[in-house]
Amino acid sequence: MLKFFYGFNSLLSLLMTTVVIYWLAVSFFGLKTPEPRPKRKPEKRFLILVPAHDEEVVIGALVDNLMGLDYPKELYDVYVIADNCSDNTATIARSRGAKVLEHYYGKGEPRGKPYAIAWALRQIDLNEYDGVAFFDADNLVELNFLAVMNNHLLAGDRLMQCYLDTKNPRDNWVTLSYAAAYYYMNRAWQVGKTNLGLPVSIGGTGFCVDAKLLQKIGWKARTLTEDLEFQMQCLLSGVRAVWSHETRIYDEKPLDFKASIVQRLRWARGHWQVCFRYFPRLLKSFFQEGNFGYLDGAIYLLNSAQIVAALYLTICSVVQTLLNNLGYAVAFFPQIMPGYVVLLLLFIQFVYMWCCLKMDTQLSGTLLIVFPALFFYNIIYMPLFVWGLFTCKDTNWRRTEHVRSLQVHEVSNLGK
Numbered sequence: 001m002l003k004f005f006y007g008f009n010s011l012l013s014l015l016m017t018t019v020v021i022y023w024l025a026v027s028f029f030g031l032k033t034p035e036p037r038p039k040r041k042p043e044k045r046f047l048i049l050v051p052a053h054d055e056e057v058v059i060g061a062l063v064d065n066l067m068g069l070d071y072p073k074e075l076y077d078v079y080v081i082a083d084n085c086s087d088n089t090a091t092i093a094r095s096r097g098a099k100v101l102e103h104y105y106g107k108g109e110p111r112g113k114p115y116a117i118a119w120a121l122r123q124i125d126l127n128e129y130d131g132v133a134f135f136d137a138d139n140l141v142e143l144n145f146l147a148v149m150n151n152h153l154l155a156g157d158r159l160m161q162c163y164l165d166t167k168n169p170r171d172n173w174v175t176l177s178y179a180a181a182y183y184y185m186n187r188a189w190q191v192g193k194t195n196l197g198l199p200v201s202i203g204g205t206g207f208c209v210d211a212k213l214l215q216k217i218g219w220k221a222r223t224l225t226e227d228l229e230f231q232m233q234c235l236l237s238g239v240r241a242v243w244s245h246e247t248r249i250y251d252e253k254p255l256d257f258k259a260s261i262v263q264r265l266r267w268a269r270g271h272w273q274v275c276f277r278y279f280p281r282l283l284k285s286f287f288q289e290g291n292f293g294y295l296d297g298a299i300y301l302l303n304s305a306q307i308v309a310a311l312y313l314t315i316c317s318v319v320q321t322l323l324n325n326l327g328y329a330v331a332f333f334p335q336i337m338p339g340y341v342v343l344l345l346l347f348i349q350f351v352y353m354w355c356c357l358k359m360d361t362q363l364s365g366t367l368l369i370v371f372p373a374l375f376f377y378n379i380i381y382m383p384l385f386v387w388g389l390f391t392c393k394d395t396n397w398r399r400t401e402h403v404r405s406l407q408v409h410e411v412s413n414l415g416k
Contacts, residue, residue, distance in 0.1 A: 009316055012309055019299065019306055023188070024345065027352060030192035033359070036246045037151040044130035044150045046076040047211070050098070051116045055137035056087040058252070062139055063096035071146035079124065080137075083116040089137075112397030114226040118219045126211045133208040138252035140167060141206060148247040149208045158210040159234050159241040161190070163360075164203045167250040173369065174260050177377035178253040180353070180370045187356040190243045198296045199240035202231040206249025213239060223277070224395060225270025232278040235297050236285060254400050263400050264381065268304065268388030275301040276392070304385050311382040 048066055052059055059080065066078045078098040082090035084105055094100045101120050105111055117134075126132065131153055135141065145162065152160045163186060169179030190200045204227035217237060221229040231241055254260045279301045286294035350371070357370065 005316075009313065013313060016306065016309055016313065019302070020345075022299065024348070026192040026196065026198075027188035028192070029195040030187035030189070031355065032191075032195055034191060034194045034243065034245055036148075036244075037155040037157070039147075040151050040154045042072050042075055042147065042150055044075070044153045045128065046071075046146055046149065046208070047124065047126070047129040047132045048076060048078045048135065049081065049117065049120060049132060050079065050093075050135050050137055051081040051083055051113050051120070052085070052089050052093070052137035053083045053116075054085050054087045054089060056089050056092055058138045059089050060092045060096055062135065062137060063093050063098045065140050065143075066135070067097045068143065069141075069146050070143045071150070076146055077129075079120065081116050081120045083113075084111065110222075110395075112224075112395075114219075114221050114223070117226070121214075121219050126215050129211045131208050132211055132214055134205060135249070136205045136251065138167070139205055140250040142247045142249075145206075145247045145249075148244055152208070152242065152244060153210060157242045158213045158239050159202070159207070159231070160209075160244050161200055161202050161207045161241055162244045163246075163248040164190075164206060165248045165250050167252045168255075169253075171253075171255055173373045173376075174255060174257050175253040176370060177373035178260070180357070180374040181377055183356050183360055184353055184374070186360065188352065191245065193296070194243040194245075199231075199235055199293050200243045201300065202227040202241050203249075204228075205251060207241075209234075213237075222395075223270045223273040224266050224397065225274055228271065228274045229277070232274060232282065232297060232301070235293065236278070236281060240293050259400055261380070261384070265384050265388060266397070268381070268385045269392050269394060271301070271304045271385075272388050272392040273395075275304055304388070307382055307385045308389060311386065 050059075050062065050066075063078065063080065067073075069076070080090070080093035080098045080100050082093065082100055082102045084103060090100045090102050101123055103116055103119050109115075131149055133145070133149065141162075148162070149160060164182050166175065166179035166182060168175050170176065185201075193200050204225070207227070209230075213234065217230070217233050219230070220233070221227075223229045234241065254263060279298050282294045282298040282301070285291070286298065353371070353374070
């Protein structure tokens, strides 16, 4: 039995080390800010979709924000999907100038954001639009968003994700940990992959898709992470998502630790759901076509398994150390990297994080708070991905309560 554990854990450790080195190598390419697409005159026509369930606190500020974008008003429409609302979401959105689609579920009908979007798209003629942009009700967006998306579409891009920022990073350590994680991922993953020509990740909000591509693929995403599922459907259709660094979406993060757990557990479950559905297909496409983008997508889907494996190997390491200290000579796996190499990698990550905060935000002066918060954020994710694995068949959508009604000028000073 010990030999089995040794062999299995050795292979798992080697795979983990390979993935960590891959992500580290990609992250170095994130230090260079990508060049924006050439500026073009407004030409493309956009549909903006905002699914909202009982969001009367925040919907007014978002609609005001969207109605005031620096783009010709005749070239875009704002639709709010009032999804099974029991408050004044529809009334407020309509009074601010948005078109409202009120949706109520029948008995036994599946509920949640993916289904609300699918229903709304059946009510709208997409032939009238060139691009479709998606926002959450708690968002705010920089005023150049549609102008930038117009540049992307005219440059031939078909699926774009803008910079993911945080509306309330300084509220408490929970929101700060979210913000720091996003600032790091924006550079290490999104910008790094952009500079390498690899597909980036769709963040569920602040993304825009070519209307013809959406019609071709259809909105068939039904998992708890519909954004990730749609991204993989596009990738398998030969379309990679691209990053737009010159415009930002500001997303509200939960203030309450329990609410953050509920939200991230939903993300963990959804990630497993997409992984089980699309990992084999991505791997098969890579071997058939040799396109490295498919392999990169498959590696990204394995992030959930990587986190669970890291927790498992950590437990094995602790048990092995305790048994050895008690006089039992056991070896569950060999030491893949010397301790000083691990410390060096951690130091590099520390410096990299500081660079990310320095380049993209005004939070670099709070490093003594940021790093403990981010460490705790990542540690908590480990058991959540384990829990998510064993409960991944749960597709019930549990919404996050939003409480901050801000205007875009109140948050945009957190950017560059």
